[in-house]
Amino acid sequence: MRKIISIFLVLLSAQIAYAALAPKYQNSKDLGVLVEFINEHDRVLSRLNSIDFDKKSVHFDNHCIAVFGRVAITNPQGWVGPAAALEFKSSNCKID
Numbered sequence: 001m002r003k004i005i006s007i008f009l010v011l012l013s014a015q016i017a018y019a020a021l022a023p024k025y026q027n028s029k030d031l032g033v034l035v036e037f038i039n040e041h042d043r044v045l046s047r048l049n050s051i052d053f054d055k056k057s058v059h060f061d062n063h064c065i066a067v068f069g070r071v072a073i074t075n076p077q078g079w080v081g082p083a084a085a086l087e088f089k090s091s092n093c094k095i096d
Helices: 002-012 023-040 042-046
Strands: 048-052 057-060 064-070 086-091
Touching (some): 023 042, 023 048, 023 057, 023 086, 042 048, 042 057
Antiparallel strands (some): 057 064, 064 086
């Protein structure tokens, strides 16, 4: 009985998780969105230079950048949910 109570107390005192998905799964989802965007826009696909995960952007042509972002989600305190999907925000060049 003491063992069960100890386990229960350990579980209750566990720290809150800060991420809903491990980075590899979130990166996989983000890469899927970026690749889908690239495949949908011929100009971007034919002149692709790089994908920047840190800045959530796709670099193509000469100094053209398509920027992506997430919609801000307000969660109740203590609730950890998945990050919003990555979505296209803007580009400094025409993408089509």
